[in-house]
Each structure stands twice: as structure tokens, then as C-alpha cells.
Amino acid sequence: MSFLDAISPEKRALFEERAHDDDDVPSCSRTQYKASTVALAGFVNPATTTPSSRIECTEEVDGMCSKVNNYLSDLSRFLTARNLTLSSTKSTATIFTNWTKEYRLELNIAVDGVKIPTVNNPKILGVTFDSLCSFTPHTTAIIAKVQSRNKILKSLAGSTWGKDKETLLAIYKVIGRSVLNYAAPIWSPGCSGTQIRKLQTCQNTALRATTGCLLSETRKLPVKEHNELLSRQFLLGCFRRNHPCSHLLRAEPPPRSIKRSFLDYVDDIEQYADRTSAQQTFDRY
Numbered sequence: 001m002s003f004l005d006a007i008s009p010e011k012r013a014l015f016e017e018r019a020h021d022d023d024d025v026p027s028c029s030r031t032q033y034k035a036s037t038v039a040l041a042g043f044v045n046p047a048t049t050t051p052s053s054r055i056e057c058t059e060e061v062d063g064m065c066s067k068v069n070n071y072l073s074d075l076s077r078f079l080t081a082r083n084l085t086l087s088s089t090k091s092t093a094t095i096f097t098n099w100t101k102e103y104r105l106e107l108n109i110a111v112d113g114v115k116i117p118t119v120n121n122p123k124i125l126g127v128t129f130d131s132l133c134s135f136t137p138h139t140t141a142i143i144a145k146v147q148s149r150n151k152i153l154k155s156l157a158g159s160t161w162g163k164d165k166e167t168l169l170a171i172y173k174v175i176g177r178s179v180l181n182y183a184a185p186i187w188s189p190g191c192s193g194t195q196i197r198k199l200q201t202c203q204n205t206a207l208r209a210t211t212g213c214l215l216s217e218t219r220k221l222p223v224k225e226h227n228e229l230l231s232r233q234f235l236l237g238c239f240r241r242n243h244p245c246s247h248l249l250r251a252e253p254p255p256r257s258i259k260r261s262f263l264d265y266v267d268d269i270e271q272y273a274d275r276t277s278a279q280q281t282f283d284r285y
Helices: 009-019 051-080 136-156 165-181 184-190 193-211 223-237 246-250 262-272
Strands: 031-034 037-041 084-087 092-096
Touching: 051 084, 136 165, 136 193, 165 193, 165 223, 184 223, 184 262, 193 223, 223 262, 246 262
Parallel strands: 031 084, 037 092
Antiparallel strands: none
């Protein structure tokens, strides 16, 4: 229910402290900054939704929008005092929910009096999010990208003049596998079985083009197992005190576990965590 939940409490407190400090204002020219994506997260139990509960849900969304607008006003004043502006044309708003009828709501969020558009599929740092956190748009984009790059591999693997197997595998790792594994801890735990099978088909096609063998014969990890390995490795790094996502291990669990995330692997890797370097104890998620 907050703006930019990815920011740790420590960084948010530091920002709020500096927001009230008007000293050392830089004399640089005015620069526009975008508010990126304003995220709203709510919880609704679809099994118990009634007309009255739907009205309450809408009121709850309006309340969250009001809080975000207050935060954006503070942020705008903070930037204005430093000769910076918050660009409304480069900002969007997205609501994350598990209720299919709620994600179509138009959010009343504005920057300096200018309403910013509500989008359901924002793309942030190469990952396409969606309001229902199913990551179907992201996997669809990955499949299209890998399929187009598989055509390159098939062209390079000509029957008479094609490259050798080692070169083709190196090219696949650069242009194919890197796409399948990019930001895996964020989106792969929440993927459905259908999406994973489609991604696996893309990998099978690439390996057949480069080696002429099946997946089991190439001794390569399948997409699901490889992404799970990367997710566990990322979660293991979160146990370090100086890790930017270490605060996620101390966060309160949601009212109900609906969507899977890399935090579901805590029980599997917690025994391998090096707590001696962290010098602190994390509660089990």
C-alpha cells in the first residue's frame, strides 16, 4: 500500500530526512525526472466479494491513491527545491491485485495537477509486469524474442558451411539463454506450467539447432530448474547484511500466500546462509 515498495525502510527514512533539508541546494539547470511506475498493492478475497465489499474495495483503492498523491506532492517539492521537476508525461500508475475486476480501475493519481495514465503492463528494467502478477506478457515477449534468435542459430548451423558445435553453443548462451534467465528471481517463480512448457520448447529448438541432440543428451539444465537455481542463489545473497534486498527477509508475510516468489525457497537455502558475515538474525518468512 505504499509508493515504490522496493525501497528498503532504511533508504525511505533517509529520503524523508533529506526531503526536509533545504540546505546545499544545487545550482544546476532544471532537469526532468520521471516518477517511474507508481505501484499500488491491495488484497481482496474474491470468494467473499459482495456488492458492499466491492464498494469498500473501491474506497480502499481511492484511499491508496490519496496517499500516493500526498507522497508525490512531497516528492515534487523536494525536487523543485533542487531545481528539478517530476515529469508527468514519463510517469505511469499500475495497480497490483488478485481480483480480475479490480485491475481495470482507472487510478486517480496526478503529478503537479496533471493526471498520469494507468497502465496494466509496465516494463521496468526489461521485465514486463502485469496487474495480476501472472507474468504472462513477459513470458510472451521472451518467447517471441527467443524464437527470432533461434532463426539466427539455424542459419548459422548450415549443413554444408555451418559453424562448429562449440561456437554455436557459445552464441546460444549469449543470445538465447541470457534472455531465458534474465531477472529470473522476479518472474519465474510465478509462472504457470503452460508458460514454462512454452519456454522449454524454445530452449529445445535452440539446442537441436546447435547440437543436433535432445535436451537430455546435451546435459543442459532445463529452463525451470535453471531459473530456480538462479532464484535460490539470489535469495542466498539476500542474507548478507549489505544486500539491497535484505529487508525483504524481515518483511511481514502477506495475509494469504497467493502468488509464488523467490522467498518461497527460504526453507531450502536458509541452512546454507552465512550468518557470520551478516552479524544479524533474520526471521523465517
